[in-house]
Amino acid sequence: MKELQRRPVPAISAELAQFHPVIQRIYASRGIESSTQLARGAAQLLPFTLLKGMTAAVALLMDALQQQQHVVIVGDFDADGATSTATLLTGLKSLGFKHVEYLVPNRFEYGYGLSVEMAEIAVAQGAQLIVTVDNGISALDGIALAKKMGVKVLVTDHHLPGNELPDADAIVNPNQPGCDFPSKQLAGVGVAFYLLLALRAELRIQGYFTEAQPEPNLAELLDLVALGTVADVVPLDTNNRILVHQGLQRIRSGKARPGIQALIDVANRKAEKLTAQDFGFALAPRLNAAGRLDDMGLGISCLLAPDLPRARLYAAELDSLNVERREIEQGMQQEALAYLQRLSFASExxxxxxxxxxxxxxxxxxxxxxxxxxxxxxxxxxxxxxxxxxxxxxxxxxxxxxxxxxxxxxxxxxxxxxxxxxxxxxxxxxxxxxxxxxxxxxxxxxxxxKKYLTPELLTAVLYTDGDLSTDCLSVPFAQLLQQAGPWGQAFPEPVFEGEFIIRQQRLLADKHLKLMLECSDGNLVDAIWFNADNKAWPDANVKKIRMAYQLDINDYREQQSVQLLVRLIEKIG
Missing domain, CATH: 3.10.310.30 (Diaminopimelate Epimerase; Chain A, domain 1)
Structure with missing residues (x-):
C-alpha cells in the first residue's frame, strides 16, 4: 500500500503571481522559480552550439551532401529509436540528401544498436556514412568494424557512455564527457532534431538554399520529436517541455503527419485534444509493439507514410500487435506475481x-x-x-x-x-x-x-498537491491544469487528495470502479478507478473515503464534465 504524502511547497516566487493560486503552488513544488523555466516557444530552445561534437558532425554531413554519399541511418527498436530514425531520414531528404536509407535491428536476431552484424549489413549495402540515432555510444565493436571497412561513422545518442568511447568520426551526445549542453535529458529523437538544426544553419550560411532547393521548415518534425521524447520517459525539463509543447501544438492544429494521425485515430483519441499523457499511454505502446513482437520497420513505415490511407493500414497492424502484446504480458504478469506471492509467503x-x-x-x-x-x-x-x-x-x-x-x-x-x-x-x-x-x-x-536501498527508498509514496477546493472541481479549472503542462517524467501531473461520501459505486467490465461522490459542499462529482481491486470493491459497507485523484475532463456525446481519476482510496467510514 502506498503512503500519501503532500509535496513540500517552498516559498512561491513573485514571478508566479500571474497564475491561479493552485497553479502557483504546483509550479513551486516542482522547482519552478521564474517564468523563464516555463518557456514554451521554439525560440527559447537551448542552442545547438552547446552540444559537443556538433561542428565535426555537421562537417561530416556537409561532405556527404556535397558528394551525395550513401547514408545509412542505424536506429533502435523502441519508440524513441523509431521517431529518431523517421526524424533524421525525413530531415536529411528535405535538405537535399538523395541516397538515404535506414536499418533497425530486429531485437531477436541482432540485439541492440550498431552491433558488428548491423555494421556488416550497412557496409554490404554500400554505406559511405553511417549515422546512429538513439544508440552508438557503446557500439565499440560495430564502429571499429565499419571504420576498418573505410566507412565513416557519426554517433548521435543520449545514453550514458561507458569507460571507453567508440572510435567514431563524430559523437553528439549531451551525456558524453566534456559536453556543456545544460539539458542532459534530451531523448535520442531530440539529439537527431538538434543535428538537423545545426546542419540547416550551416547550409544557410553557405548560401545553399535556392528556389530549386528551398529551406525546409524543420518545425514540421516536432510531432515526431514530441512523441519520441514522451515515449522514452526522459525527464521533462524546460527544454524537453518546449519540444513536447511545440509538437502537441502542431498536432492539435491539424498539422500531424499521416502516420501520427493514424495512430491517434486507431487509439480513439482526438488530435485537437491530445495531451502528453496520450503520447505515453496510447500512441507509444502501439508503436513499441512492433519492436517488441515483430520488427520496428513496421512502426517506422507508419511514421514515414506519405498519406493517411497507407498510414492507417500500418496503424491497424500496430494496433493488432499491441493487443497481442497485452495478452502475452498479462500471462507473464500472472505467472510472475504468483511466484512472488509464494516467495513472500515463504520468506516473510x-x-x-x-x-x-x-x-x-x-x-x-x-x-x-x-x-x-x-x-x-x-x-x-x-x-x-x-x-x-x-x-x-x-x-x-x-x-x-x-x-x-x-x-x-x-x-x-x-x-x-x-x-x-x-x-x-x-x-x-x-x-x-x-x-x-x-x-x-x-x-x-x-x-x-543493499548499501543503497534504505527502508525509506523501499517505501512506496504517492505524492499529492494537497486538497482542492470544490470550486476547482470544474471543467474550466481542469482545462487550466492541462494548459499548465505538458506534464510528464520529473514534472508530474498534479495529484490532489480529499474526503468524499460515496453515493453510488459499481464495477464496469468487471474491473473498473465507477463512483458518484458527494463533496463537502454537497455537490456530486463522478470518479473512476481503472483496474481497481475487484476483490475489495465495490464495498457497500464503506460510505466515506479519503482519496488521491487527478482531475480529468470526460467528453461524452459532445458534452464535457469533470471526472476524478482515482489513484488511491483509503476507507475511513
Missing part, C-alpha cells in the same frame, strides 16, 4: 531487488513486465528471458533514488565477467548474462544494492 519479506526468469517468457515484453512488478512491489526489478544460446537477456526498471545503470556498473566492476554487456539510464537498463550464472548474478546484485 521480499529481496531488495527482484530478479525473475522463466524460459518461455517473451523477450520483447520483459521491460513492460519489469515496470508492472516494480509498480506493485516498489522494488527495483530485473526480468530475464531466453536470449542467444546460453545467454539471458534482461530488462531492468528502478525506483526513485537508485540509479540502475550505475548499480549494474558497480556489479560489473566488483564481479568481472558476470555481466556480459549492459547499458541504460537511471530508471531503466538492459543487460546480458550467461544463463548458468543467473543465481550468482542475483546474489551479487542484491549484495551490492
Amino acid at each position: 519479506e521480499l529481496p531488495d531487488v527482484l530478479c525473475l526468469y522463466q524460459s518461455d517468457w517473451h523477450q520483447g515484453v520483459i521491460g513492460i513486465l519489469a515496470g508492472r512488478i516494480k509498480e506493485q512491489y516498489h522494488r527495483p526489478v530485473l526480468v530475464f528471458a531466453q536470449g542467444d544460446e546460453g545467454e539471458l537477456k534482461g530488462s531492468a526498471r528502478s525506483i526513485p533514488g537508485l540509479h540502475i545503470r550505475d548499480l549494474l556498473d558497480e556489479v560489473s566492476t566488483q564481479y568481472p565477467g558476470l555481466i556480459k554487456k549492459f547499458g541504460g539510464h537511471a530508471m531503466a537498463a538492459g543487460l546480458t548474462i550467461a544463463q548458468e550464472r543467473f543465481e550468482t548474478f542475483k546474489l551479487a546484485l542484491n549484495f551490492v544494492a
Whole structure:
C-alpha cells in the first residue's frame, strides 16, 4: 500500500503571481522559480552550439551532401529509436540528401544498436556514412568494424557512455564527457532534431538554399520529436517541455503527419485534444509493439507514410500487435506475481531487488513486465528471458533514488565477467548474462544494492498537491491544469487528495470502479478507478473515503464534465 504524502511547497516566487493560486503552488513544488523555466516557444530552445561534437558532425554531413554519399541511418527498436530514425531520414531528404536509407535491428536476431552484424549489413549495402540515432555510444565493436571497412561513422545518442568511447568520426551526445549542453535529458529523437538544426544553419550560411532547393521548415518534425521524447520517459525539463509543447501544438492544429494521425485515430483519441499523457499511454505502446513482437520497420513505415490511407493500414497492424502484446504480458504478469506471492509467503519479506526468469517468457515484453512488478512491489526489478544460446537477456526498471545503470556498473566492476554487456539510464537498463550464472548474478546484485536501498527508498509514496477546493472541481479549472503542462517524467501531473461520501459505486467490465461522490459542499462529482481491486470493491459497507485523484475532463456525446481519476482510496467510514 502506498503512503500519501503532500509535496513540500517552498516559498512561491513573485514571478508566479500571474497564475491561479493552485497553479502557483504546483509550479513551486516542482522547482519552478521564474517564468523563464516555463518557456514554451521554439525560440527559447537551448542552442545547438552547446552540444559537443556538433561542428565535426555537421562537417561530416556537409561532405556527404556535397558528394551525395550513401547514408545509412542505424536506429533502435523502441519508440524513441523509431521517431529518431523517421526524424533524421525525413530531415536529411528535405535538405537535399538523395541516397538515404535506414536499418533497425530486429531485437531477436541482432540485439541492440550498431552491433558488428548491423555494421556488416550497412557496409554490404554500400554505406559511405553511417549515422546512429538513439544508440552508438557503446557500439565499440560495430564502429571499429565499419571504420576498418573505410566507412565513416557519426554517433548521435543520449545514453550514458561507458569507460571507453567508440572510435567514431563524430559523437553528439549531451551525456558524453566534456559536453556543456545544460539539458542532459534530451531523448535520442531530440539529439537527431538538434543535428538537423545545426546542419540547416550551416547550409544557410553557405548560401545553399535556392528556389530549386528551398529551406525546409524543420518545425514540421516536432510531432515526431514530441512523441519520441514522451515515449522514452526522459525527464521533462524546460527544454524537453518546449519540444513536447511545440509538437502537441502542431498536432492539435491539424498539422500531424499521416502516420501520427493514424495512430491517434486507431487509439480513439482526438488530435485537437491530445495531451502528453496520450503520447505515453496510447500512441507509444502501439508503436513499441512492433519492436517488441515483430520488427520496428513496421512502426517506422507508419511514421514515414506519405498519406493517411497507407498510414492507417500500418496503424491497424500496430494496433493488432499491441493487443497481442497485452495478452502475452498479462500471462507473464500472472505467472510472475504468483511466484512472488509464494516467495513472500515463504520468506516473510521480499529481496531488495527482484530478479525473475522463466524460459518461455517473451523477450520483447520483459521491460513492460519489469515496470508492472516494480509498480506493485516498489522494488527495483530485473526480468530475464531466453536470449542467444546460453545467454539471458534482461530488462531492468528502478525506483526513485537508485540509479540502475550505475548499480549494474558497480556489479560489473566488483564481479568481472558476470555481466556480459549492459547499458541504460537511471530508471531503466538492459543487460546480458550467461544463463548458468543467473543465481550468482542475483546474489551479487542484491549484495551490492543493499548499501543503497534504505527502508525509506523501499517505501512506496504517492505524492499529492494537497486538497482542492470544490470550486476547482470544474471543467474550466481542469482545462487550466492541462494548459499548465505538458506534464510528464520529473514534472508530474498534479495529484490532489480529499474526503468524499460515496453515493453510488459499481464495477464496469468487471474491473473498473465507477463512483458518484458527494463533496463537502454537497455537490456530486463522478470518479473512476481503472483496474481497481475487484476483490475489495465495490464495498457497500464503506460510505466515506479519503482519496488521491487527478482531475480529468470526460467528453461524452459532445458534452464535457469533470471526472476524478482515482489513484488511491483509503476507507475511513
